[in-house]
Amino acid sequence: MKEQVEKEQTDKEQINRFAINSEIVKEFIIIIMGLTFANIIRECIISFKSSITSDNIGIDPYHSTLFLLGFALLISVVRFYHGNVKLVVLEQAHDEGKPSFHQAYDFFMIIVEGAILSALGFFIDRLNVFTVLVISLFIVDAIWFLSVMFSKELVKFEREKKTWFAISLFAGGILAAIVYGFKVSVVWALIVILLFSALGDYALNFTFYFPKKL
Numbered sequence: 001m002k003e004q005v006e007k008e009q010t011d012k013e014q015i016n017r018f019a020i021n022s023e024i025v026k027e028f029i030i031i032i033m034g035l036t037f038a039n040i041i042r043e044c045i046i047s048f049k050s051s052i053t054s055d056n057i058g059i060d061p062y063h064s065t066l067f068l069l070g071f072a073l074l075i076s077v078v079r080f081y082h083g084n085v086k087l088v089v090l091e092q093a094h095d096e097g098k099p100s101f102h103q104a105y106d107f108f109m110i111i112v113e114g115a116i117l118s119a120l121g122f123f124i125d126r127l128n129v130f131t132v133l134v135i136s137l138f139i140v141d142a143i144w145f146l147s148v149m150f151s152k153e154l155v156k157f158e159r160e161k162k163t164w165f166a167i168s169l170f171a172g173g174i175l176a177a178i179v180y181g182f183k184v185s186v187v188w189a190l191i192v193i194l195l196f197s198a199l200g201d202y203a204l205n206f207t208f209y210f211p212k213k214l
Contacts, residue, residue: 029084035118043121066125069191073194075194082209109144113141113144134190138171138172139168145161171193175189
């Protein structure tokens, strides 16, 4: 009886520690999302002001599409925020006892993705750097979900993880091919790929993001 009580107490402490870790991750993602939003808006305003106060007549094609690129990035930020936070919360609810190494791995990958998203807000007006960062984001996301798909202990949300892997691999590959192999407008390629990867994720994983009420 005493051993059973001690075991239950240990399990409760383990669950509480996992819940605390999940809250830390959620708060970190919220901070990163806020910084990214602020950076995107700031850089778009600065860049737009610079374009209309220059000696050039009118606004050059890149600056005319800058707000569309900023909008596409904001949609992608919401998608990454929504997916990462919901995955952390649901894994807490379904698998409180998952290995601590995987918690650390998830946390590390979320930090990396958050850092890239934050940097995207700073470099939205530097097309070459911005493009490399977007490709890096898709590569990191693909590596993350490819690696967790092979974990025997973590079978929850397997379909969603496969979908995220496929979307990131496809979007990153297409963007890299466009940048290094085809003579296509990189700005418009970025806008289309960012928007369609986010919308495709929501369409394919609709029940994950917006489950039916019981």
